[in-house]
Amino acid sequence: MNEIVQSLINGALLGGVYGGLAMGLSLLLGVLRIVNLAHSAVLIFGALLYWQFVNGFGLDPLLMIAPVVLIAYLFGLGVHRGVTQYLTRESDSTVMLAFFGLMIILESIAIMIWTTDTKTVALGYLSGVIRIGDLNIPVSRVVAAAITLVVLVALHFFLTRTLTGSAIRGMAQNRDVAAMVGINVEKLSRRVFGAGIALAAFGGTVLSLVSSFSPQEHTRWLAWAFLVVILGGLGSAMRTLVAGIAVGIFETVVGLLIPFQYTYLALYALLAVALLIRNEGLGGIKQRTI
Amino acid sequence: MAETTDLDKDAKRNSDVALAQAKAASAGVRKAPWWVTPLVAVAIFAIIAPMGGILGLGAVTTLTTVLYYTVIAQGWNLLGGYGGYLNFGAAVFAGTGAYTAAWLNSEFEWTLWQTLIPAAFAAAFVSLIVGFATLRLRSHYFAIFTLVLTFLALVVVKNWPALGGAIGLFTDVEGDFSSRGLAILFFYVLFGLAILATVIAYFVEHSNFGYALRAISEDEPAAQVLGVKTTSVKLRALLIGAALGGLAGAVYAFFTGYIEPAGTFSLDLALDIVLVCVIGGMRSWLGPLIGSIIVVLLEQILRVVVPNLHLFGLDIPAETNRLVLGVLLLIFALFIRRGVVGLFVQRRGRVVSV
């Protein structure tokens, strides 16, 4: 019994982090219709940068999340200026090829700087375990999930309660009318793109608090993020969070039932099923027929 | 009504694209006669043909890699190039073929020749499963799914004891071959497969099937309205491509003598294949052939040159290779859409206004 409660808690905490993992992908796909194939590469880059600050320079793990996210945001603005803005009128294939190229570039740079070794962030004062009865809950997991929760809730309120948030959602719904009411859609797009990249890097930092990682195997995180996006739909922070938690719980519960290494299989099966079932459900994503 | 405006928007965008293309074309080169591309291909194969016997071991191996890439890339290009459905999981199909062949060889001592057909079938079977799950969806989803599939394949094979787990499988070619003899054998096997794949690509490009694929990549809904069975066409293209990948993978398994999961199911192959097609030209059957030559030679040069560079006294790490390839992909995707072949062979007619 306790084992089940334990894994539900673990799963929910892990799932919160998964929500953070997927948010950037969801935002770019939902608002800008960009398939960011480089999402997981940015994510790992963020994690490595974070690792560098914390392990390499011995800086405070909690305080270092913000600078990583800020650097990623600026990087995102740069990518928009250098790459994305040339792609606004191009076919999906061209966009995906360009972002695949970007993924390779980021991955190679990451390996050049940090090698392919698996990294683990030194948790320092976050390394304890909270004991409640028989339950053991790692502090780092609680902290990672809590930070993600705060960020996603803040994002949710930003998107739903502020005028700029309305403008972003309005732009996602109808770009022409958004321009008609005087919104500078180019500028707003650039910032949203920056935010999508920043959120990907943020996902990397919270991920590094709960898991070890290596620059080579980042696409597994793309799979996770993709699964969360498929389940949660696009552009909504709250639904992404809920979908993330669902995936986290699914993963840990399945992990109880079958050997650890096969949980991947179960998750991929879930992904395939989700794709088959939800192919109509994702508003605006399935290609319209005539 | 929303649907009408959407169509209008599409049309407007298409017309802009068309206009740009027309402009590019009128500024472009004169149209080459139809026989130029086949002639180039025949010339390339004719030049390569005797090389297996002439060149040294290292050079033969390099050329073998060119041919290996040609086979996979021609297969990839059917759906990815003509159909516009990018596949970032080329390693999955080639790897399936490689593992099928290696398993049949190590377990049942099947020969290279005997494993070819089962390897092609196994890869085609995997592609069917992938295709059924994703090809009815937009090309986005297909692309992401194939990208993450490589990792799944890696995990599955790693945990499959019969396939050697993380250790991998050894293969053995029957008969007594010198190392040079073996190199020549693989060279000519892949030479044959490369010709096969190129001929298939040629016929697909000039067949109804090819037109259907291009119609899908340009305007899938319109193709559907004209009666094109889009899902079936895409599935067939994926299947043929996967089978070619499986064949190449099988030969590769014998070629290297040993395969293991991490090397087989890595994104490197996917990158190389995408790069081959993008650099060569995704809308031409000649593209993958030319692209393979360029990419493999480029990689060789990088491999030799880069470690010897000492810029500002720094050692340049080996990953620079991939960095350069990534930058190249980005540049071609942004600015040289039609690849090298597109630069020389323009499909062009007169611009006439009524």
Next chain:
Amino acid sequence: MNTEATAVSVTAPELALNDITAGYFANDIVLESVSMTVRPGNVTVVLGPNGSGKSTSLRVMSGFLRPRTGTVTLDGQDISTTSPADRLRLGIATLPQGRSVFPDLSVDENLRLGAWQLRNDKGRLNDAVDAMLERYPKLKPLRTRLAGSLSGGQARLLEFARTLILEPSVLLIDEPSVGLAPVLVDDVYNELERLKDEGRTILLVDQNVQAAIGLADQVYTLAYGKNHLQGARDSFEGQLDDLIKQWLNL
């Protein structure tokens, strides 16, 4: 920009198309040497058979389509290359054809986005929203509803409110009654009448010939992308049937 809640027409500028040639595709010209003037305080109506270029003229005025040749002027000043957003700042607001609400935003959010240019002045923004809710009391109880769930008539009201929220000096209204049930068409025209009575400067494109003429001060007709007839309303009333027959049998 007009800051007064009740627009005063006398200060409104004069918007004009001068010898405009325009089209969407490379080989196709929708407008050929079209000229028209939207006089301050007037309702100017553009009529013509479908495909004659009415809506295209409006798009050129709003800045969503650049003319190939010719100029768009506002009080004599050339604004041909001014962006739609900047034209909005100059007081030219557009009510586009068809449904243009953001369906997944609430009524309130839709209104606020209409006042996007006031975003740095929360006080004025809130006042503007309140003024619009005052003007369209039917929207008040719907404030939190998603615009996509509104009825056709309610959505139109919201679109009117969103277009008027900045108190523009010139209103460009494109086919406001298309696709609406007959009862709602009445509502739309009652609203247009109110705008006219307030002395606003309006360019109206509509296929509802009779109703549009009823409002017009000045009428332009287009045929095959060229100016056809023009004149004051009086010269058109009474010959409408003939005009339509002419369009049908030209």
Next chain:
Amino acid sequence: MTNVIETETLTKSFGGMTAVSGTSFSVEPGTIVGLIGPNGSGKTTTLNLLNGAIAPDQGTIRVQGENLAGKSSTAFVKAGVTRTFQNPRVFSTVTAMENLLVPVLHTRGGKAGFTKKAEELLETVGLLGHRDTPASELSGGQQKLLEFVRALMTDPHIVLMDEPFAGVHPSVKEVMREAIVERNKAGTAFMIVSHEIPDLTRLCSRIICMSDGQVIAEGTPGEVTSHPLVIEAYLGQGPASRGERG
């Protein structure tokens, strides 16, 4: 003789707005029928329904007597219904010839036969010289002609045309008209949506006028263009119908 197309109480709404509401009409074999009506009257939606691009909410669509309502566009093509679009949707990077071969991809028969047929069709609209020209390099009018002959490749019983004359040069218009007449003589029926009513009246034996998603008049061009309901539809509601103004 069975009608090529016969609809009964065809209805389709989008998000609460009824675009086509209970329309019934028929097209006899070998006739050219015009479909007119003010903007937003449901013409394009009707066309989309008649070739299976969208499925009706209710009602029947009989093609050659067989009800195909709810079937895919493939079924409609098979039954002999093809169409063109308002903005031509040609495949721009492939040649004119290859465009024509797309509709017969799944048809049995030698490629040579189809190529010959395609050449003949290109000839009828003066595009044979552009056989190997990528469609993107054709003018807008030529693309419309190309799209038209593409629709003829499967030997349809009826071709649905959306605004074939809109935005094209008069000379192209003439070619299009002649090609339609020629084909019609061979027995192919047409249903043509157009705003250019004068062009339609010269071409059609019968015209259907829609307004607010319903058929309001049907008959010879002369009858329809002078029909009071049609004139009223194009006039819109006058002040009189709106009661006293305030």
